[in-house]
Each structure stands twice: as C-alpha cells, then as structure tokens.
Amino acid sequence: MDLRVCHLYPDLLNLYGDRGNVLVLERRCRDRGIDVSVTRARVGDALDARTQDLIFLGGGEDRQQGVAVVDLRRRAADLGAAAASGTVILAVCGSYQLLGHVYHPAEGPALEGVHLLDLETRHPGRGARRLIGNIAIECSLPGVGALVGFENHGGVTDLGAGATPLGRVRVGYGNNGEDKTEGAMQGTIFGTYLHGPLLPKNPSFADALIGLALRRRFGEVRLAPLDDDVESAARRAALARIGASYPTDRWRGRGAASS
Amino acid sequence: MSLRALVGITLGKLVGRLSRLLRAGGGTTMPGRVARAVDPAIIAHLAADLRLGSVLVSGTNGKTTTARLIASCCERGGWRVTHNRAGANLHAGVAAALVSRTSAIGRARGEIGVFEVDELALPRAARDLRPRLIVLTNLYRDQLDRYGEIDHIAARWHDALSALGPGTTVLFNADDPAVTAIVARLSLPAVPFGIEDDRCGRPSLEDAADARYCYRCGTPFTYRVVFLSHAGKYACPRCGTARPDPCVRADAITLRGTTGASASIAWDNGTHLTVDTALPGLYNVYNVLAAAAAAAHLGVSKETIRVTLSTFTPAFGRGERLTWNGVALQILLGKNPAGFNELLRTVASASPTALLIAINDLTADGTDVSWLWDVEFEMLRDLPSTVTVSGLRAHDMALRLKYAGLPTDRVRIIEDLPQALRVAAADAGTGGTLILLPTYTAMLQARDALRSMGVARGFWED
Known part of the structure; x- marks a missing residue:
C-alpha cells in the first residue's frame, strides 16, 4: 500500500512551519509500513492532480499568494475533478482563503478564488485587528476530538450552504471571530485557519486524512495504532497553556476566551 | 535645552x-x-x-x-x-x-x-x-x-x-x-x-x-x-x-x-x-x-x-563561555529559523557532551512556536548526547525532535529551566561541555538562575 502526497507550492506557500504537516503524513504512514511518495509541485509544473491521494497547500505572504492563485486558477478544474474522485485536499491559512470564491482585500480589487470551497473572505479594513493567537476547536469529524493550533489572519471568512465548518471554536477566533465556526469541509476538501504545523499535535486528524486519502485506491483501511505519547503530551501542554482543560479528550466547563 | x-x-x-x-x-x-x-x-x-x-x-x-x-x-x-x-x-x-x-x-x-x-x-x-x-x-x-x-x-x-x-x-x-x-x-x-x-x-x-x-x-x-x-x-x-x-x-x-x-x-x-x-x-x-x-x-x-x-568578549547568551562546577557552559540565543539553523550547524560541529534546548512562547519570544518546524533539527540526529528540552513549550520541542528522527529515549523533558540546567550539567560531567540553546525569555531565565548561583552577572552589569 502507498500514499501519494503532493505538496503544492512548497516554495510560495510555506510561511510558518507548514512543511511540518508533510513530515507528519510521511512519518505516520511509514511507521505503519505504508509507502509514501511526496511530489513537490511549483508554479507551472506539470501535475495531474487525479493521480494524487492527498494534496497539501500552506500559507503565504500576500505577494506569494497573489502569484500562487494565478497558477491555482489554471489547475482549478483538475483539482475539482481529483476531489470528486476522492483525492483529499488540505489547505491551511492563506490557501484556505484561495480555495473559496473570492477574497476582498482591505484596498484594491477583489481577488477571485478557485471556487472549490463554498466560502468568501473579506478583510475588514486597514485599521481592523488581526485575529492572532492560540486556538482550540472541537472538530466535527467523528472520532477526531479537539484540534489545537495557532491562527494569524487578517481576513474573515463566511461559509456558504455548500460547506460545513471543520469545527467549533472553544478558544480563539476561527473563521470570523463571531459565529464560532472554524475552517470548512466540502466532500474531501478541508480548509482551516490553524496554520503551520497543524498535524503534529493533532495526530487523530492526521490519521483521519490519511484514512480518507487511502480509501480512494484501497477502500476502507484500518490504520494500526501508533505510540503517540509525545504527541499526547504536547497536545495536553498546549491546551493547558491556552486555558482549555483537557483531561480525556473531552472539554470541561470553560467556554471561548475571546472573540 | x-x-x-x-x-x-x-x-x-x-x-x-x-x-x-x-x-x-x-x-x-x-x-x-x-x-x-x-x-x-x-x-x-x-x-x-x-x-x-x-x-x-x-x-x-x-x-x-x-x-x-x-x-x-x-x-x-x-x-x-x-x-x-x-x-x-x-x-x-x-x-x-x-x-x-x-x-x-x-x-x-x-x-x-x-x-x-x-x-x-x-x-x-x-x-x-x-x-x-x-x-x-x-x-x-x-x-x-x-x-x-x-x-x-x-x-x-x-x-x-x-x-x-x-x-x-x-x-x-x-x-x-x-x-x-x-x-x-x-x-x-x-x-x-x-x-x-x-x-x-x-x-x-x-x-x-x-x-x-x-x-x-x-x-x-x-x-x-x-x-x-x-x-x-x-x-x-x-x-x-x-x-x-x-x-x-x-x-x-x-x-x-x-x-x-x-x-x-x-x-x-x-x-x-x-x-x-x-x-x-x-x-x-x-x-x-x-x-x-x-x-x-x-x-x-x-x-x-x-x-x-x-x-571582543561575547555578550551573555551570544556565545559567552562560563564555567560551572567544572562544566564549560555556553549559551547561544536562538530566535528564529535562520538563526537557529546556524546555531545547530555550529553545535553539530562542536559535539558537546550535553545539549539543552529551552523554548518559551512569551511575547518577546513570539507567542507562535510554529517556527520550530522550519528549523532543521534533523542536524542533531547524529549528535551522541542526550538532548534535554525545557521551557513553556518543552513538549512542542520534544515533538519536533521526534519527527526530526531523534529516538524518544534520547530526549528528556524537564519543563523547569533551573532544574533542567542542573540535570543537563550533570549529564555533561566534570570537564564536559554543555550548550544551552534558549529563546529570548528562556535566556533571561537561565541568566537569573545562574546569577543566583553566582555563575553569571546581572544584565545591567554587562
């Protein structure tokens, strides 16, 4: 069995530790005897998205995102067809916004996205605060539990009827700092503001994505459990640090601290 | 005036x-x-x-x-x-x-x-x-x-x-x-x-x-x-x-x-x-x-x-060498991926007898520790010594080292920095070398701990 992973725009959209996600996907497959190939595709590179099991996109600076989106529009139909055939797409932070319909910046013309996720993002204006800080959400995917990470975005995102939230905000801002939604899911496409190394401290989410990605070619696969002591300890420490108690993968009391 | x-x-x-x-x-x-x-x-x-x-x-x-x-x-x-x-x-x-x-x-x-x-x-x-x-x-x-x-x-x-x-x-x-x-x-x-x-x-x-x-x-x-x-x-x-x-x-x-x-x-x-x-x-x-x-x-x-x-004598945390109970202690401040990669390259070539990495996430350190995943900690894979990790984000550091390929039994987590310093110094042993790689506030904490033991000066005396 093998997993074909594509890291799309590793040079442009890799703002802050995004490659940690690819490291985790590789390691968690190899530790189970599943082979992994990682293709790094840049702007202009030939890529048949339908041959890939899992495509990852990270975050970038404004200028880099502007370059990436032009290439991304060219690939939109291919990516859409791949997702329809079961390819998992994971987009964090900047690329999450690009997968939507449109991004309205603080100034200047709207930036058209690739319409793979039913959502819109707008920047509330130059003076508006950025949504920055540690974040914890309760993931909507069955069996995944809490996701913990860090968010740092100026844009606020509203989901349309076609997308469901990836989770509900416990601590932090999420999509817009108002409706407690965080991220989006639409078929096998996932987007989230939990940026950078999202998967290392959220191994259950990593495994859910790996399982879903393998299903395309190998059907239902039972993933052997791994020794996640270090991951669990890092999760617990991070959740304790951001003020969400976390004894047994269940939330107690405490609501959102901000937004 | x-x-x-x-x-x-x-x-x-x-x-x-x-x-x-x-x-x-x-x-x-x-x-x-x-x-x-x-x-x-x-x-x-x-x-x-x-x-x-x-x-x-x-x-x-x-x-x-x-x-x-x-x-x-x-x-x-x-x-x-x-x-x-x-x-x-x-x-x-x-x-x-x-x-x-x-x-x-x-x-x-x-x-x-x-x-x-x-x-x-x-x-x-x-x-x-x-x-x-x-x-x-x-x-x-x-x-x-x-x-x-x-x-x-x-x-x-x-x-x-x-x-x-x-x-x-x-x-x-x-x-x-x-x-x-x-x-x-x-x-x-x-x-x-x-x-x-x-x-x-x-x-x-x-x-x-x-x-x-x-x-x-x-x-x-x-x-x-x-x-x-x-x-x-x-x-x-x-x-x-x-x-x-x-x-x-x-x-x-x-x-x-x-x-x-x-x-x-x-x-x-x-x-x-x-x-x-x-x-x-x-x-x-x-x-x-x-x-x-x-x-x-x-x-x-x-x-x-x-x-x-x-x-020129290096400033505290910028390569200054101290001696502490017979252990040569060197503190090298790391703040971001570019700086940390260079420190690791330097450390890997020096092969210290013990290494301590202390990561905090206070405002002066940067509250987002995502950057740890941009640092090439893989360079430490061949270092023979045990790595002690400490600080408010010790566990994040331990996790990063796991995915960098260090066996988990070679990584020890001691969140309390003064305690971690003592243990890592004992690791180094008399005549050995201990290198501490701290983020900014962890460096200040280490300095306070060492000052109270009479090893380092206060920063206003610098």
Whole structure:
C-alpha cells in the first residue's frame, strides 16, 4: 500500500512551519509500513492532480499568494475533478482563503478564488485587528476530538450552504471571530485557519486524512495504532497553556476566551 | 535645552537609580519611558548633542552583537560612546541610553551614539536620530505574530529610509536579497558588504520556504552559493538582477566550531585586515564584517578595528563561555529559523557532551512556536548526547525532535529551566561541555538562575 502526497507550492506557500504537516503524513504512514511518495509541485509544473491521494497547500505572504492563485486558477478544474474522485485536499491559512470564491482585500480589487470551497473572505479594513493567537476547536469529524493550533489572519471568512465548518471554536477566533465556526469541509476538501504545523499535535486528524486519502485506491483501511505519547503530551501542554482543560479528550466547563 | 527636556532627564535618571536600588531590573528602559512621557521629543533633543552623530543597527539577526562590536571599536578609537548595551532596542531603550549619558544639567557625555533598534522601531528611530550611518544586517522570517511578513517590514523600512537626506549612508548586507531590494530603490549613499568565500556556503537553499523572488521581475533567484538562510550569491535568471559586488568583503574564513572564527576582511581601496574572533559561527562572521565596515566608515583605524574585534568578549547568551562546577557552559540565543539553523550547524560541529534546548512562547519570544518546524533539527540526529528540552513549550520541542528522527529515549523533558540546567550539567560531567540553546525569555531565565548561583552577572552589569 502507498500514499501519494503532493505538496503544492512548497516554495510560495510555506510561511510558518507548514512543511511540518508533510513530515507528519510521511512519518505516520511509514511507521505503519505504508509507502509514501511526496511530489513537490511549483508554479507551472506539470501535475495531474487525479493521480494524487492527498494534496497539501500552506500559507503565504500576500505577494506569494497573489502569484500562487494565478497558477491555482489554471489547475482549478483538475483539482475539482481529483476531489470528486476522492483525492483529499488540505489547505491551511492563506490557501484556505484561495480555495473559496473570492477574497476582498482591505484596498484594491477583489481577488477571485478557485471556487472549490463554498466560502468568501473579506478583510475588514486597514485599521481592523488581526485575529492572532492560540486556538482550540472541537472538530466535527467523528472520532477526531479537539484540534489545537495557532491562527494569524487578517481576513474573515463566511461559509456558504455548500460547506460545513471543520469545527467549533472553544478558544480563539476561527473563521470570523463571531459565529464560532472554524475552517470548512466540502466532500474531501478541508480548509482551516490553524496554520503551520497543524498535524503534529493533532495526530487523530492526521490519521483521519490519511484514512480518507487511502480509501480512494484501497477502500476502507484500518490504520494500526501508533505510540503517540509525545504527541499526547504536547497536545495536553498546549491546551493547558491556552486555558482549555483537557483531561480525556473531552472539554470541561470553560467556554471561548475571546472573540 | 528646554525645561521640559531637563525635567524628563532628571526624572528618568531618578527612576533608573531607584530601579537599580530596588533590584527591580536593569533600568535599561524605565528611565527612557519616563523621559519620553515628559518630553516626547527627548530622543531628537539629546541625539542632536552627539558631536559625531549616531549609528543605527537593525535587522532580524545580529543586531546586539554588531552594535556592541561597533561601539567597542569607537571606544577603543578614543570616542565616548552612548550605546543601548543591554539590548533594550525599542524607543524607550534608546531614550534610556541617551538619558543615562546626559549630565544633570543636560550636557551630553557621549560623542557618538551607537544604537541597535528593533525592525519595527527603525522608522521612528531613523526620523528622530537622523543617523549618519544605518547598518542593515539581514531580514529573515521571524515571529510573524509580532512582526508580520518580511515584505511588510521591507515596505516600512523603504518608506522610512526614503525620507532621509544624503547625510545618511546605508551599509547593507549585499548577500541578502530582501535587504538589497530595499536599498536598490533608495537614492541614499549605500555601501554593500558580503561574504566572498564560497567554501563556507552550500549549493542550494536549505528550505524552499526561504526562496526569494527577484524584486525587479518576480522570477525566483538562482544561487551560485548559499551562505545562510536566503543570503548568498544570487542572480535572477530572467532579468539579470544580481547581488551587488560588495565594497567590503570577508574571505579566507575559518570556522572553529563554538570556539570562534577567523576571516580576512578587505576593502575596495586595497586595505585589508585579518580578524580572529571568539564569536562562533558564520552568522558571527557577518556581524564582525558589518562592524568592521561600519567602524572603518566612521573613521576608526584598521589596526584599532582589528584589535577590538579580535579581543571582543561575547555578550551573555551570544556565545559567552562560563564555567560551572567544572562544566564549560555556553549559551547561544536562538530566535528564529535562520538563526537557529546556524546555531545547530555550529553545535553539530562542536559535539558537546550535553545539549539543552529551552523554548518559551512569551511575547518577546513570539507567542507562535510554529517556527520550530522550519528549523532543521534533523542536524542533531547524529549528535551522541542526550538532548534535554525545557521551557513553556518543552513538549512542542520534544515533538519536533521526534519527527526530526531523534529516538524518544534520547530526549528528556524537564519543563523547569533551573532544574533542567542542573540535570543537563550533570549529564555533561566534570570537564564536559554543555550548550544551552534558549529563546529570548528562556535566556533571561537561565541568566537569573545562574546569577543566583553566582555563575553569571546581572544584565545591567554587562
């Protein structure tokens, strides 16, 4: 069995530790005897998205995102067809916004996205605060539990009827700092503001994505459990640090601290 | 001197004395805060009295060491220097340094100012100080939660420097395309410095994330050699934009692990000098090079520069060596991926008997520890010693090391830093070497712990 992973725009959209996600996907497959190939595709590179099991996109600076989106529009139909055939797409932070319909910046013309996720993002204006800080959400995917990470975005995102939230905000801002939604899911496409190394401290989410990605070619696969002591300890420490108690993968009391 | 400025100076000095007396801290910023509250223009007032003007040093990495080196050269050259030594590099720190070097009747005791300033503080500091020289060391990815993106800082710098007149010279790192892009669009006199010795470099970028794009046409730069992060000898394959030829160059470089380095520094006019420094790593060769170029520009003699740079003692956390119960302890501050990668390269070549990494996520460290995943901790895989991790984000560090390929039984987690120091020192054993790699606030904590054991000095004594 093998997993074909594509890291799309590793040079442009890799703002802050995004490659940690690819490291985790590789390691968690190899530790189970599943082979992994990682293709790094840049702007202009030939890529048949339908041959890939899992495509990852990270975050970038404004200028880099502007370059990436032009290439991304060219690939939109291919990516859409791949997702329809079961390819998992994971987009964090900047690329999450690009997968939507449109991004309205603080100034200047709207930036058209690739319409793979039913959502819109707008920047509330130059003076508006950025949504920055540690974040914890309760993931909507069955069996995944809490996701913990860090968010740092100026844009606020509203989901349309076609997308469901990836989770509900416990601590932090999420999509817009108002409706407690965080991220989006639409078929096998996932987007989230939990940026950078999202998967290392959220191994259950990593495994859910790996399982879903393998299903395309190998059907239902039972993933052997791994020794996640270090991951669990890092999760617990991070959740304790951001003020969400976390004894047994269940939330107690405490609501959102901000937004 | 206005009455308002005098009151500000007097109150500032009083607060400084009090905070020292009460051991509330070094008094490196409070006097400045108070003086600025009384007279918001205090920096401009006091800087105008510096007979030989002032020098600003800014950039992601190397500010503190470079500024210290320049100040030391000036001092040895016979000038009285006003300098924010303790690394207090925001406006209050600059103001505090000026206040503490002004007499009670408002007379400047310093002749020349040498100030390191935070990247985001540079625009305002440049406006207030009207420096004769600005040294730009580098621009790497750093604490995005605080600084925003590189392009954002670059835009702020460009706007600030565009407003200066030709009385300011910009001394800049030609090897860094992000810095060069800013200077290329300025009309100020500019002096590029850079490393020539290709043997110190690598053939390609470490991590794709550091790629830079041509500031003229947007094509990715190609590198003949990469020295550090995205610094190297770059050129645009499309439009031909390339690294400017440096006017001050470091060549014939020898790196001696954590014990120091030597280099030959040459100027366009044919003069050169050989420096042997206790400062370790290629990143410090950049600092030494920038300082030599700056001091020479200010008129310090080459011989004075050579002696100063060769006898300079590193500051706490910047390579200073301490002895503690028979263990040689070296503390190397790491703040961002570019800096950390260079530290790891230096550490891996030195093979210490014990290694301690302390990661905090307080405001001064950056509250987002995502950057740990941009650091090539894989370099530690072949280190024979156990790695102890500590700090508020010890567990994040342990997780990163797991995915870097270190067996979990070689990584020990001790969140309490003083305790971790003791255990790691015991690991090193008498006659051994312990290297501590802390983030900024972890470095201050380590210093406090070591000071209470009588091993290190307080930062105000530095």
